[in-house]
Amino acid sequence: MHHIGIVGVSAEGAALCYRTICVEGAQYCGPDAHPEVSMHTFSFAGFRRLSEREDWSAIADIMLISANKLASIGASFLICPANTPHLAFPLLEPRSPLPWLHIVDVVAEEASRRGFHRIGILGTRYVMDSDLYPERLSVRGLEALSPNPEERAAINRFIYDELVRGICSPAATAYHQQVIARMKNDGCDAVVLGCTEIPLIINDANSPLPTLDSTRLLAHAALRKAVGETL
Amino acid sequence: MHIGIVAGSAEGAALCYRTIAHEGAKHLGLYAHPEVTMNSIPLADYQKHIDRDDWPAVGDLMLRSAQTLAQAGAAFLICPDNTMHRALPFIDSRSPLPWLHIAAVVAGEATHRGFHRIGLLGTKWLVASEVYPDQLTARGLHYLRPNENEREAINRFIMQELVNGIFSPAAIACHHQVIARMKAEGCDAVVLGCTEIPLIMNDANSPLPTLDSTRLLARAAVLRATNNVSS
Numbered sequence A: 001m002h003h004i005g006i007v008g009v010s011a012e013g014a015a016l017c018y019r020t021i022c023v024e025g026a027q028y029c030g031p032d033a034h035p036e037v038s039m040h041t042f043s044f045a046g047f048r049r050l051s052e053r054e055d056w057s058a059i060a061d062i063m064l065i066s067a068n069k070l071a072s073i074g075a076s077f078l079i080c081p082a083n084t085p086h087l088a089f090p091l092l093e094p095r096s097p098l099p100w101l102h103i104v105d106v107v108a109e110e111a112s113r114r115g116f117h118r119i120g121i122l123g124t125r126y127v128m129d130s131d132l133y134p135e136r137l138s139v140r141g142l143e144a145l146s147p148n149p150e151e152r153a154a155i156n157r158f159i160y161d162e163l164v165r166g167i168c169s170p171a172a173t174a175y176h177q178q179v180i181a182r183m184k185n186d187g188c189d190a191v192v193l194g195c196t197e198i199p200l201i202i203n204d205a206n207s208p209l210p211t212l213d214s215t216r217l218l219a220h221a222a223l224r225k226a227v228g229e230t231l
Numbered sequence B: 001m002h003i004g005i006v007a008g009s010a011e012g013a014a015l016c017y018r019t020i021a022h023e024g025a026k027h028l029g030l031y032a033h034p035e036v037t038m039n040s041i042p043l044a045d046y047q048k049h050i051d052r053d054d055w056p057a058v059g060d061l062m063l064r065s066a067q068t069l070a071q072a073g074a075a076f077l078i079c080p081d082n083t084m085h086r087a088l089p090f091i092d093s094r095s096p097l098p099w100l101h102i103a104a105v106v107a108g109e110a111t112h113r114g115f116h117r118i119g120l121l122g123t124k125w126l127v128a129s130e131v132y133p134d135q136l137t138a139r140g141l142h143y144l145r146p147n148e149n150e151r152e153a154i155n156r157f158i159m160q161e162l163v164n165g166i167f168s169p170a171a172i173a174c175h176h177q178v179i180a181r182m183k184a185e186g187c188d189a190v191v192l193g194c195t196e197i198p199l200i201m202n203d204a205n206s207p208l209p210t211l212d213s214t215r216l217l218a219r220a221a222v223l224r225a226t227n228n229v230s231s
Helices: A011-024 A044-052 A056-072 A084-095 A103-113 A125-129 A132-138 A149-161 A170-185 A214-226 B010-028 B043-051 B055-072 B083-094 B102-112 B131-138 B148-160 B169-184 B213-225
Strands: A004-008 A037-041 A077-079 A118-122 A143-145 A190-193 A211-213 B003-007 B036-040 B076-078 B117-121 B142-144 B189-192 B210-212
Touching: A004 A011, A004 A056, A011 A037, A011 A214, A011 B010, A011 B036, A037 A056, A037 B010, A037 B055, A044 A056, A056 A084, A056 B055, A077 A214, A084 A125, A103 A132, A103 A190, A103 A211, A103 A214, A118 A125, A118 A132, A118 A170, A125 A149, A132 A143, A149 A170, A190 A214, A211 A214, B003 B010, B003 B055, B003 B213, B010 B036, B010 B213, B036 B055, B043 B055, B055 B083, B076 B213, B083 B131, B102 B131, B102 B189, B102 B210, B102 B213, B117 B131, B117 B169, B131 B142, B148 B169, B189 B213, B210 B213
Parallel strands: A004 A037, A004 A077, A118 A143, A118 A190, A190 A211, B003 B036, B003 B076, B117 B142, B117 B189, B189 B210
Antiparallel strands: A037 B036
């Protein structure tokens, strides 16, 4: 069984992904069993400052240090349970000592497998403003719908002011539900929880649309890879 | 300073890791926290030895994690798993890094808050051990262990529910009843000496003030890492 390396960025999403790997690892490995996991996390403050400047090159440099540490202690592949840092992947992957599972590929693959067509994208403003999801969905013939500018600003605020700080307010849940309902009216048949903290407040039980939970999907993809399934 | 986490059960490790990230902000500013690396060997590997009361073998696994974390650059170690502290005496002399002992941290807090007689809750392997009695007695504090029936009931809830992320009303009721009995017998505080118990018990629903071992350990680790105080 392969050793999973987690490059932690925001702790809430990283903790959720790590727990999912360990608790649900039993489905692949037997009772209480899971692959060995190592997680390295630099202070989120640095990532936050660099994201604000959209300095993806500096973010790639920091993630590369994490990647090298995880490689040095025996990890055999890497995941980053945070969507925004994936904007740095084109600058990171060519220099990385280990292969990565790309969170957006994992989500897009699942969207395609489940037969969805038009998918709403929720995440930080960096993710929602970017081609990260639209590009990977469109190569699979799927369409992406981003929230409107006002919705993006509000969601981004909930993520950084509350969710990454471990705060889950009813107002945040209600607002995300409202945006998802609007996307449903506009023809979406699924929604990507494209920030690993959004699953703290939104899930299939309270969402107007079926959810594609990037945290959980990445955890399961990592488990399948660790036990040797071809992805 | 870089904190190394030797993970036991994933729920407790995730809680400790998240707490470190959030506590860090109090000392270092918004979104900031010390660098953290966590290594997680499957609980199933530990449990095999714990079931046989083979603490030297448990220690060997912890030592393997300790060496992994030293290699990643950690400056000191914590284990957010109370039961596994039974194995620490077997590896203390061989450990590549110093440890912050969870019971020493909790006993320090109990002294600081002026408690005298502390009820012990945790797995049956923990409450039968000297992990807490040694540290409490050294500070002139008294303690009370659960009786045989209580130990078995609590252990069952921990091992069958809490470590699997299941939080039932029956588990809360059982813990509540044991704490009330300890209060009737003169305890003035209770140690939540299993990293999972705080997932269901807290100061709001406990008949006695709680000493939450996981959160106290996380706070002590942040203080040590930021060089304020080392407990």
